[in-house]
Structures are given as structure tokens and as C-alpha cells.
Amino acid sequence: MNDSKQFNDLYAFVQVAKFGSFTQAAMALNVQPSALSHRMNDLEKRLKIKLLNRTTRSVSTTEAGQQLLERTAPMFNIIQQEIHALSDYTDKMIGKIRINTPERPAFELIYPKINRFLAENPEVELEVFINNRYCDIVAERFDFGVRSGQDLAQDMIAVRISAKNTMTVVASPSYINQFGGPNDLQDLRAHRCIVTSFNPDYRLSEWEFMVHGQLHKIRVPESLVFNSLALVKLAANDGLGITWLPRTTVEDEIKAGKLIEFFTNINITYPPMYLYYAKNKHKTPVINALIELLRWQND
Incomplete structure (x- = not known):
């Protein structure tokens, strides 16, 4: 044979x-x-x-x-890793990188930086898999994962790639003109609320706020549910309800007057996002370059 x-x-x-x-x-x-x-x-x-x-x-x-x-x-995985490791012996930026990330970091933190990087390094292959569920990046053969700092496993190396994540409640002027805005947190229960779902079993319908230094939670009606932040934002822009999103996701719409903020004095802020990888990860030049490219530079 x-x-x-x-x-x-x-x-x-x-x-x-x-x-x-x-x-x-x-x-x-x-x-x-x-x-x-x-x-x-x-x-x-x-x-x-x-x-x-x-x-x-x-x-x-x-x-x-x-x-x-x-x-x-x-x-076969070991053979592929050894072949990829050969890029250490060349001056060219070459190799394949696989990243598992939730939707928001993919659009707001990764793509804006890798756009030019990929244009300048055409031999770099990149796979960005958007997945709002937790993922075992080692078992599923990803080079990197992206998570909030509060969700990181201790056996991973983490690199900060974002500012802290402040949430905000928003609605469009058309929705407010038709239904009015909430005067206090309890009013949210009487409104059409657009809720994010990270998986079929978990919906982000318990919105969190910091009231006088204490965590305060409000369970809102699940009038509309989407497993995509892009669809949640689109529905809010179209006046279909009130929603609770990272402020960076709706910052442009707020500045343009397309969305109105509520309860800004009690917004909750979550830890930054991190790029993480296994401690024994073999780091090629292109992997090192990507880490430095995505690393958060601000204080």
C-alpha cells in the first residue's frame, strides 16, 4: 500500500x-x-x-x-503546528490565526485594527469566528479567544484589548414620542424592551445598574429577543423598543440624536475585554504581531 x-x-x-x-x-x-x-x-x-x-x-x-x-x-494537529512554526525561520509575516470572539469585540475591537494589518500582510490567513457562547479554545483549536476580564480562566494568558465596558439604556425619538420615556427604573417593566440573547437558554433580561453604590437589578419584559447586538441596535433605531447596550456600541447614534440615553448617572461599568491564549501556545511572528496590534494602549 x-x-x-x-x-x-x-x-x-x-x-x-x-x-x-x-x-x-x-x-x-x-x-x-x-x-x-x-x-x-x-x-x-x-x-x-x-x-x-x-x-x-x-x-x-x-x-x-x-x-x-x-x-x-x-x-495531525501537531504536524500542522510544526509546519506553522516554520514561519519562525522566515522574515515574512505568514501563517494562519483563528480567533473565537463575541460579536461586539469582533466589530468594535478586532476588525478596525486588522483591516489595515491584513492589507499590509497578504500572506496572513485569519479566521474570526463570532460566538457569543463560551468556548474551549484549546479543544476547538483556536489560537485566541476574547472574553470579559471577569470570565477569564486562570490557566490562560490574557492581554487587555479594550477600555472598561459601560452599559446604557437607549430608545429612539420615534419610540419616545409614541410611548414616552421611563421616568425611573420601575417604569422599564411597562415598556417594550429589546433583549439580547447569548444562547437559547440565557437572555439578558435582567438589567443592572449602580444605585448609591449598590448593584440594582431590574427584570424587564422580553418584548423582542435577538442573539445579535447589531439586530438589537437596529430594532432600537427603528423605534421598536427600549434596549440596554454597551455605550460604545451606540455612541455614534447617541451623538447624532438617533438614540436617547436614560439613567446615565447610574450606568454600570464592567471589566475590559481581553484577548487570551493558552500558556504553552507557540508564538510565531505573526501571532506576536497580532497581540501587539490588539493590545490596549490607553490608560
Whole structure:
């Protein structure tokens, strides 16, 4: 048996098992799904054991296939890491970086800085995966994650990338003209409130404020729920309700008079956002450059 073919087919098997789909794995490998399916059939015949369970909707590993996946996938990861490490021996900025981040840091903190960086370093490959849920960046093979300082694991190295995060309640003039504005926090319960949802099980409908130095929470009606800050802001701009957002997210709209602030004297402020990575992370020149690019420079 040709060793290189065996190696290539094992790598293809890992991709199929990882994606749980011949179509998605074929896209990643730049081959046709039918050709990939034939390769997996041939691999099973050569090994004389069934590796994959196939249905019309999905693909899953058999017990033997899962064992093979668990033992071979880390080896391919190590090979990829060593190949990426070769960029240490060149003066060129080259390599692939994967970042897992919530929506707001992606738009407000990362993209504005990487725009020019990527234009100046065309051989840098970047994947920014927006995910409002917590993620195990090591298990999911991300180079970096982004979280608030209050949510960081102790076994990670953290680099501050933002100012502190102040929240604010806002509504559009059209909404205020139609329904009026809240006079106090209790009034919020009588308004149409636009709520952010980070996942199907958790909605940010308990808004927090600092009243006379004490944390004060108000549970508001979930009149509209979106798992995207961009949609929450859009709905507020369109006069569909009152919402509670990071002030940096709506600062331009406030200055332009498109959104009106309430309760500014009791806004709560949360810790800054941090870029974090594993302590044993192998840092290539492009990774070091990205860390310095995103590092918060202000006091």
C-alpha cells in the first residue's frame, strides 16, 4: 500500500469525522463529496473495519472510527503546528490565526485594527469566528479567544484589548414620542424592551445598574429577543423598543440624536475585554504581531 495514500486518506477521514458531513469535509479538502465517499469506502475495505455510520442527513463514527479519530487527530494537529512554526525561520509575516470572539469585540475591537494589518500582510490567513457562547479554545483549536476580564480562566494568558465596558439604556425619538420615556427604573417593566440573547437558554433580561453604590437589578419584559447586538441596535433605531447596550456600541447614534440615553448617572461599568491564549501556545511572528496590534494602549 502506498504510504502517502494511506496518510492522505486518514487525514480525509479525520475531516469527515470532525465535520460529520461529506459535503463540508469535501469543501475543506477541495474535492467532490462523491470522490471523498469512495475514498472512505476504500479505506474501510483496506482496514477491514467499518469506521463511519452514514445516513441521508449525517455521518458519525463507529466505535472503532471514534478510537481512530481520537488517536490520529492530535497527530495531525501537531504536524500542522510544526509546519506553522516554520514561519519562525522566515522574515515574512505568514501563517494562519483563528480567533473565537463575541460579536461586539469582533466589530468594535478586532476588525478596525486588522483591516489595515491584513492589507499590509497578504500572506496572513485569519479566521474570526463570532460566538457569543463560551468556548474551549484549546479543544476547538483556536489560537485566541476574547472574553470579559471577569470570565477569564486562570490557566490562560490574557492581554487587555479594550477600555472598561459601560452599559446604557437607549430608545429612539420615534419610540419616545409614541410611548414616552421611563421616568425611573420601575417604569422599564411597562415598556417594550429589546433583549439580547447569548444562547437559547440565557437572555439578558435582567438589567443592572449602580444605585448609591449598590448593584440594582431590574427584570424587564422580553418584548423582542435577538442573539445579535447589531439586530438589537437596529430594532432600537427603528423605534421598536427600549434596549440596554454597551455605550460604545451606540455612541455614534447617541451623538447624532438617533438614540436617547436614560439613567446615565447610574450606568454600570464592567471589566475590559481581553484577548487570551493558552500558556504553552507557540508564538510565531505573526501571532506576536497580532497581540501587539490588539493590545490596549490607553490608560
